Amino acid sequence: MTQPVTIVMIEDDEGHARLIERNIRRSGVNNEIVAFANGNDAMRHLFGADGSGLVQKGNALLILLDLNLPDMTGIDILKQIKENKYLKASPVVVLTTTDDSQEIKRCYEFGCNVYITKPVNYENFANAIRQLGLFFSVIQVPPAAT
Amino acid sequence: MRAEAHRRRAFWQILLLSAGLLVLTVISAGSVYLVNKAREDSKWVLHTIEVENQINALLLEVRRAESSARGFLLTQGPDFLSDHEKAVAAIIPALDKLTRQVGDDPAQRDNIEKLRAAIETRLDQFSREMTFVKQGQPDRATALIREAAGGNTTTTIGNMANAMIREEERLFRLRTANSDRSQTLAASMTGIGSGFVVVLAMISIWLVRRSARVRDEAESRLRDANVNLETVVDERTADLREANDEIQRFAYIVSHDLRSPLVNIMGFTSELEELGDDIFRRIGGLTNVSADGSPPAPGAPGEIALEGADKQLSEDFSEALGFIKTSIAKMDRLISAILNLTREGRREFEPVKIDTRELIEAIVSTLAHQAVEAQAEIHLEPLPNLVSDRLALEQIFSNLIDNAIKYLKPGVPGEIRIRGRTKLGYAIFEISDNGRGIDPKDHQRIFDLFRRAGTQDKPGQGIGLAHVRALVRRLGGTMSVSSELNAGSTFTITLPIAWNVSNRNRDR
Numbered sequence: 001m002t003q004p005v006t007i008v009m010i011e012d013d014e015g016h017a018r019l020i021e022r023n024i025r026r027s028g029v030n031n032e033i034v035a036f037a038n039g040n041d042a043m044r045h046l047f048g049a050d051g052s053g054l055v056q057k058g059n060a061l062l063i064l065l066d067l068n069l070p071d072m073t074g075i076d077i078l079k080q081i082k083e084n085k086y087l088k089a090s091p092v093v094v095l096t097t098t099d100d101s102q103e104i105k106r107c108y109e110f111g112c113n114v115y116i117t118k119p120v121n122y123e124n125f126a127n128a129i130r131q132l133g134l135f136f137s138v139i140q141v142p143p144a145a146t
Numbered sequence: 147m148r149a150e151a152h153r154r155r156a157f158w159q160i161l162l163l164s165a166g167l168l169v170l171t172v173i174s175a176g177s178v179y180l181v182n183k184a185r186e187d188s189k190w191v192l193h194t195i196e197v198e199n200q201i202n203a204l205l206l207e208v209r210r211a212e213s214s215a216r217g218f219l220l221t222q223g224p225d226f227l228s229d230h231e232k233a234v235a236a237i238i239p240a241l242d243k244l245t246r247q248v249g250d251d252p253a254q255r256d257n258i259e260k261l262r263a264a265i266e267t268r269l270d271q272f273s274r275e276m277t278f279v280k281q282g283q284p285d286r287a288t289a290l291i292r293e294a295a296g297g298n299t300t301t302t303i304g305n306m307a308n309a310m311i312r313e314e315e316r317l318f319r320l321r322t323a324n325s326d327r328s329q330t331l332a333a334s335m336t337g338i339g340s341g342f343v344v345v346l347a348m349i350s351i352w353l354v355r356r357s358a359r360v361r362d363e364a365e366s367r368l369r370d371a372n373v374n375l376e377t378v379v380d381e382r383t384a385d386l387r388e389a390n391d392e393i394q395r396f397a398y399i400v401s402h403d404l405r406s407p408l409v410n411i412m413g414f415t416s417e418l419e420e421l422g423d424d425i426f427r428r429i430g431g432l433t434n435v436s437a438d439g440s441p442p443a444p445g446a447p448g449e450i451a452l453e454g455a456d457k458q459l460s461e462d463f464s465e466a467l468g469f470i471k472t473s474i475a476k477m478d479r480l481i482s483a484i485l486n487l488t489r490e491g492r493r494e495f496e497p498v499k500i501d502t503r504e505l506i507e508a509i510v511s512t513l514a515h516q517a518v519e520a521q522a523e524i525h526l527e528p529l530p531n532l533v534s535d536r537l538a539l540e541q542i543f544s545n546l547i548d549n550a551i552k553y554l555k556p557g558v559p560g561e562i563r564i565r566g567r568t569k570l571g572y573a574i575f576e577i578s579d580n581g582r583g584i585d586p587k588d589h590q591r592i593f594d595l596f597r598r599a600g601t602q603d604k605p606g607q608g609i610g611l612a613h614v615r616a617l618v619r620r621l622g623g624t625m626s627v628s629s630e631l632n633a634g635s636t637f638t639i640t641l642p643i644a645w646n647v648s649n650r651n652r653d654r
Contacts, residue, residue: 016409019413120412122413122415126416
């Protein structure tokens, strides 16, 4: 990544968060990873106290999003990110257990950039995350709109 | 209770009708009898009058004979003589007639005997008088007349006749009274009977109207009950549907949410495995160092052989992890299966016209490889076409044909037959094989989720038949199996020929 990109990880399961982080690191990605275990904390971080998203202006963000959160659905977060003028250009990777085709379709319709189903088999899981890490290391991420 | 009342009412009506009929019969019989009796009585009244007339006629003849006899005695004119002879000739027949008429009455019979004796005496006197007059001895004739008058013959005749007339008058009064009574009785009987019939008819009409009203009420209650029943059925169906949907959602959420911790267990187990490898490699390195005094070659990690207790520890560690991993893999498969089933239960069916033969031929061609391997031949017999959900039918038939190929008897060439027929709006399909068969005690079990039967030498989760049965049920059909161990199996599926989308989508 050409400029410091912050990875925002919204994942309620701490075990999953840890496994994802480890595997991303193993693929050689050393960017800062900010983790949130619930939707509200993540929203406050992304949109700021005023909810406008102005706080993230100029920052390059990559968002890793789980759909099943204790306090809200990931889809709501996705929608708000894609409707916000500062954040809508930031890539959103949905990483969740659901492989329901309706759900996948809905996410892409709302503007998610990548949808990955967490494989239950750990080897596949680790492999997928590592490949995602490799993907992170080559993609261009725009800064939040100025 | 209601049936009892009903029976009682019916009983009363029958009783009423019988009573009405009986009354009518009695009245008719009574009327006929009384009218006859009245006629009889009238006849007797008439008879009495006739007898009186006859008595008077007889007396008249006797007087006529007497007066003409006197006339002849005085004038000796032949006119009087012929008149007298005519009157005398009429007396005996009139007397005979009277005798016949009063033959029924013993009192009158006595009277008439006496009357007859008196008249005969008088007739004898007449003939003697006439003889004397004709012989020219009028004095003797006059003496005879005086004798007759003195001997009371004429008086006796008059008295007897009067007695008879009195008797007949008595009879007349009696018989008139009888006749009147009979007529009154007949009239009142008819009147009372008619009134009775009218009353019975009214009661009957009232009963009929009441029972009609009761029937109408019952009918309307029945209608209400029917409407009510439909509502109740609809409500219950809606409840069941809701419960079913709830179960579906529950199963989905449970299986879905179970996956999440499973990822952790799987992930950290793998992490542990790697950690374990690292730890044992280190232990191996340290052991080797202590054994020959030099550190292990840095380029070849993992090649260090453990010895003794260390090796045992490493093996135990790997074995424990191996069990955990296979269990997780199994749990993962089960959860995936539940997830797939619930997802299948949520899928909307779309009825299309299906060429069943074409559909099954396509399935058979995808299974051709397995069939050849198992030395199985698949025969298709004529099959009825359906309107149903294509994907569901594909899953049903491919599962069943796949099972048939999978569970053949080893070493025996397989023969799988698919037959079809229609009956009362349903298509019946039979998939039969000559395979290993299913013990009858397992016939229910094989349709249960995660349950299998027979020798467990083939891979599988015990999901196929559960899934097939769920699909068949959702398509409004039924399925059953008939099989004996080692004697092949026949699975029978009954599906509606035209599956109606409305009867399923209405509940969505």
